[in-house]
Amino acid sequence: IVAINRPRFRDIPTLKVIFYVLLFxxxxxxxxxxxxxxxxLPSQWYMWGCLLxxxxxxxxxxxxxxxxxxxxxxxxPTAILGALEPVVAIFVAVAVxxxxxxxxxxxxxxxxxxxxxxxxxxxxxxxxxVRFRKLFPKIKRKM
Numbered sequence: 001i002v003a004i005n006r007p008r009f010r011d012i013p014t015l016k017v018i019f020y021v022l023l024f025x026x027x028x029x030x031x032x033x034x035x036x037x038x039x040x041l042p043s044q045w046y047m048w049g050c051l052l053x054x055x056x057x058x059x060x061x062x063x064x065x066x067x068x069x070x071x072x073x074x075x076x077p078t079a080i081l082g083a084l085e086p087v088v089a090i091f092v093a094v095a096v097x098x099x100x101x102x103x104x105x106x107x108x109x110x111x112x113x114x115x116x117x118x119x120x121x122x123x124x125x126x127x128x129x130v131r132f133r134k135l136f137p138k139i140k141r142k143m
Contacts, residue, residue, distance in 0.1 A: 014067045021063055080116055087112055 033039055042048055069078045087109050093099035118125060 014064065014071065017067050018060070018063045022060070080119060083112060083116055083119075 042051060066078060066082070069081070090099075090101070090105050090109060094101050
Protein backbone atom coordinates (compact mmCIF):
# COMPACT_ATOMS: atom_id res chain seq x y z
CA ILE A 1 0.00 0.00 0.00
CA VAL A 2 1.31 3.38 -0.98
CA ALA A 3 0.69 6.14 1.53
CA ILE A 4 -0.23 9.47 0.06
CA ASN A 5 0.94 12.41 2.10
CA ARG A 6 -1.78 14.98 1.67
CA PRO A 7 -1.12 18.30 3.35
CA ARG A 8 -3.33 19.01 6.32
CA PHE A 9 -5.05 22.36 6.57
CA ARG A 10 -2.56 23.45 9.21
CA ASP A 11 0.31 22.86 6.80
CA ILE A 12 -1.01 25.30 4.19
CA PRO A 13 0.17 28.89 4.70
CA THR A 14 -2.56 31.32 5.74
CA LEU A 15 -2.01 33.77 2.90
CA LYS A 16 -2.21 30.99 0.32
CA VAL A 17 -5.60 29.86 1.67
CA ILE A 18 -6.88 33.43 1.66
CA PHE A 19 -5.65 33.89 -1.91
CA TYR A 20 -7.56 30.85 -3.15
CA VAL A 21 -10.72 31.77 -1.22
CA LEU A 22 -10.71 35.27 -2.68
CA LEU A 23 -9.82 33.95 -6.14
CA PHE A 24 -12.85 31.65 -6.00
CA UNK A 25 -15.03 34.57 -4.86
CA UNK A 26 -13.82 36.78 -7.71
CA UNK A 27 -14.46 34.02 -10.25
CA UNK A 28 -18.02 33.54 -8.98
CA UNK A 29 -18.52 37.33 -9.17
CA UNK A 30 -17.11 37.43 -12.72
CA UNK A 31 -19.38 34.60 -13.89
CA UNK A 32 -22.39 36.40 -12.38
CA UNK A 33 -21.48 39.60 -14.20
CA UNK A 34 -21.08 37.68 -17.48
CA UNK A 35 -24.55 36.14 -17.22
CA UNK A 36 -26.32 39.14 -15.69
CA UNK A 37 -24.46 41.82 -17.63
CA UNK A 38 -24.98 44.54 -15.02
CA UNK A 39 -22.30 46.26 -13.00
CA UNK A 40 -22.96 49.53 -11.24
CA LEU A 41 -19.91 51.63 -10.49
CA PRO A 42 -19.80 54.31 -7.79
CA SER A 43 -20.72 57.78 -8.98
CA GLN A 44 -18.82 59.75 -6.32
CA TRP A 45 -15.08 59.63 -5.69
CA TYR A 46 -15.36 58.94 -1.95
CA MET A 47 -17.51 55.86 -2.61
CA TRP A 48 -14.43 54.14 -4.04
CA GLY A 49 -12.82 54.52 -0.62
CA CYS A 50 -15.91 53.02 0.98
CA LEU A 51 -15.70 50.07 -1.42
CA LEU A 52 -12.03 49.60 -0.64
CA UNK A 53 -12.76 49.67 3.11
CA UNK A 54 -15.53 47.11 2.61
CA UNK A 55 -13.18 44.91 0.62
CA UNK A 56 -10.39 45.04 3.19
CA UNK A 57 -11.99 45.09 6.62
CA UNK A 58 -14.92 42.69 6.58
CA UNK A 59 -13.58 40.47 3.82
CA UNK A 60 -9.80 40.16 3.73
CA UNK A 61 -9.17 40.78 7.43
CA UNK A 62 -12.03 38.45 8.35
CA UNK A 63 -10.68 35.63 6.15
CA UNK A 64 -7.20 36.17 7.55
CA UNK A 65 -8.37 36.04 11.19
CA UNK A 66 -10.61 33.01 10.56
CA UNK A 67 -7.81 31.10 8.88
CA UNK A 68 -5.39 31.93 11.68
CA UNK A 69 -7.91 30.92 14.32
CA UNK A 70 -8.46 27.57 12.60
CA UNK A 71 -4.73 26.99 12.74
CA UNK A 72 -4.39 28.02 16.39
CA UNK A 73 -7.55 26.69 18.08
CA UNK A 74 -8.93 24.24 15.50
CA UNK A 75 -11.96 24.17 13.23
CA UNK A 76 -14.65 23.30 15.81
CA PRO A 77 -14.05 26.17 18.24
CA THR A 78 -13.65 28.51 15.28
CA ALA A 79 -17.01 27.41 13.87
CA ILE A 80 -18.66 27.83 17.27
CA LEU A 81 -17.27 31.34 17.63
CA GLY A 82 -18.32 32.10 14.06
CA ALA A 83 -21.87 30.98 14.84
CA LEU A 84 -21.95 33.46 17.72
CA GLU A 85 -21.06 36.39 15.45
CA PRO A 86 -24.68 37.45 14.77
CA VAL A 87 -25.38 37.49 18.52
CA VAL A 88 -22.37 39.73 19.10
CA ALA A 89 -23.42 41.96 16.19
CA ILE A 90 -26.89 42.45 17.68
CA PHE A 91 -25.40 43.13 21.11
CA VAL A 92 -23.03 45.77 19.70
CA ALA A 93 -25.83 47.32 17.61
CA VAL A 94 -28.03 47.68 20.70
CA ALA A 95 -25.36 48.62 23.24
CA VAL A 96 -23.15 50.89 21.15
CA UNK A 97 -25.30 52.23 18.34
CA UNK A 98 -28.64 52.43 20.16
CA UNK A 99 -30.50 50.07 17.84
CA UNK A 100 -33.87 48.75 18.99
CA UNK A 101 -33.98 45.07 19.97
CA UNK A 102 -36.92 43.35 18.27
CA UNK A 103 -38.64 40.10 19.28
CA UNK A 104 -37.43 38.55 16.01
CA UNK A 105 -33.83 39.30 16.92
CA UNK A 106 -34.32 37.89 20.42
CA UNK A 107 -35.80 34.70 18.92
CA UNK A 108 -32.83 34.40 16.57
CA UNK A 109 -30.38 34.90 19.42
CA UNK A 110 -32.15 32.22 21.48
CA UNK A 111 -32.02 29.79 18.55
CA UNK A 112 -28.33 30.44 17.92
CA UNK A 113 -27.40 30.14 21.59
CA UNK A 114 -29.45 26.95 21.90
CA UNK A 115 -27.76 25.40 18.86
CA UNK A 116 -24.29 26.33 20.12
CA UNK A 117 -25.12 24.90 23.54
CA UNK A 118 -26.24 21.60 22.00
CA UNK A 119 -23.07 21.46 19.89
CA UNK A 120 -20.82 22.16 22.87
CA UNK A 121 -22.67 19.68 25.09
CA UNK A 122 -22.28 17.02 22.39
CA UNK A 123 -22.71 13.48 23.68
CA UNK A 124 -23.35 14.62 27.25
CA UNK A 125 -26.82 15.83 26.27
CA UNK A 126 -28.00 12.59 24.64
CA UNK A 127 -28.91 10.73 27.82
CA UNK A 128 -30.97 13.59 29.38
CA UNK A 129 -32.83 14.05 26.07
CA VAL A 130 -33.68 10.34 25.94
CA ARG A 131 -34.93 10.46 29.53
CA PHE A 132 -37.03 13.54 28.72
CA ARG A 133 -38.52 11.81 25.68
CA LYS A 134 -39.53 8.80 27.82
CA LEU A 135 -41.66 11.13 29.95
CA PHE A 136 -44.06 11.40 27.02
CA PRO A 137 -44.85 7.89 25.74
CA LYS A 138 -46.54 7.45 22.39
CA ILE A 139 -50.27 6.98 22.57
CA LYS A 140 -51.53 4.10 20.48
CA ARG A 141 -54.78 4.87 18.77
CA LYS A 142 -57.39 2.26 18.09
CA MET A 143 -58.93 2.38 14.67
